[in-house]
Amino acid sequence: EVQVVESGGGLVQPGGSLRLSCAASGFTFASYSMNWVRQAPGKGLEWVSYISSSGNTKQYADSVKGRFTMSRDNAKNSLDLQMNSLRDEDTAVYFCVRDSGTSRYFDYWGQGTLVTVSS
Amino acid sequence: SYDVTQPPSVSVSPGQTAIITCSADRLGDKYASWYQQKPGQSPVLVIYEDTKRPSGIPERLSGSNSGHTATLTISGTQAMDEADYYCLVWDSITAAVFGGGTKLTVL
Numbered sequence: 001e002v003q004v005v006e007s008g009g010g011l012v013q014p015g016g017s018l019r020l021s022c023a024a025s026g027f028t029f030a031s032y033s034m035n036w037v038r039q040a041p042g043k044g045l046e047w048v049s050y051i052s053s054s055g056n057t058k059q060y061a062d063s064v065k066g067r068f069t070m071s072r073d074n075a076k077n078s079l080d081l082q083m084n085s086l087r088d089e090d091t092a093v094y095f096c097v098r099d100s101g102t103s104r105y106f107d108y109w110g111q112g113t114l115v116t117v118s119s
Numbered sequence: 120s121y122d123v124t125q126p127p128s129v130s131v132s133p134g135q136t137a138i139i140t141c142s143a144d145r146l147g148d149k150y151a152s153w154y155q156q157k158p159g160q161s162p163v164l165v166i167y168e169d170t171k172r173p174s175g176i177p178e179r180l181s182g183s184n185s186g187h188t189a190t191l192t193i194s195g196t197q198a199m200d201e202a203d204y205y206c207l208v209w210d211s212i213t214a215a216v217f218g219g220g221t222k223l224t225v226l
Contacts, residue, residue, distance in 0.1 A: 044203075044220040045162065045205050045217045046217065047214065047215035062120075103168050104150060104215070105167040106152070106154070106164060109161040110161065112161060
């Protein structure tokens with residue numbers, strides 16, 4: 001069974017940092033691109049970042065570019081999102097999402113981890 | 120930026136057909152996918168590559184994509200279909216873009 005499980009969310013002050021992790025199982029992790037998608041309270045889905053299967057290609061939404069860094073460890077089947085210079089508007093549930101590949105749809109989603117940026 | 124537009128809400132009576140649209144420039148040249156999200160749950164893929172249904176998704180959900188509009192159609196809508204629906208499009212410059220979401224209400 002395919003599973004992606006996020007962890008690392010919590011309360012952080014504006015300007016602070018937080019590192020989210022995603023543990024993958026039930027599939028050949030090294031063969032799939034991955035994404036982070038977030039959802040602010042009561043709002044819609046927002047794509048945050050993408051990493052290719054090898055980790056060589058990364059893309060970021062303009063709203064997080066220069067502040068967030070996505071990485072992966074294929075040997076450990078894990079994915080990370082380092083979030084720096086956090087702002088109030090980064091408050092959201094963050095989902096780790098498997099990318100289908102060529103057709104670019106998101107076929108498996110984690111349960112999400114809540115990040116709250118507040119003083 | 121690449122803008123993807125959905126109606127904020129759609130209402131339908133049980134048993135009727137619900138149509139949810141997703142509009143963007145030259146959307147028909149790209150693949151659209153659709154996601155269903157119920158309160159407190161993670162999104163679930165319901166349509167991919169414009170028209171395909173993942174295993175376990177009822178046949179009453181179908182998709183199409185042409186011109187500037189992708190469409191999710193739910194035939195014989197049931198109470199269990201009440202949810203938020205999002206379309207997703209990949210743009211070569213912007214990368215992934217979600218529509219704003221459509222709240223489907225089954226009256």
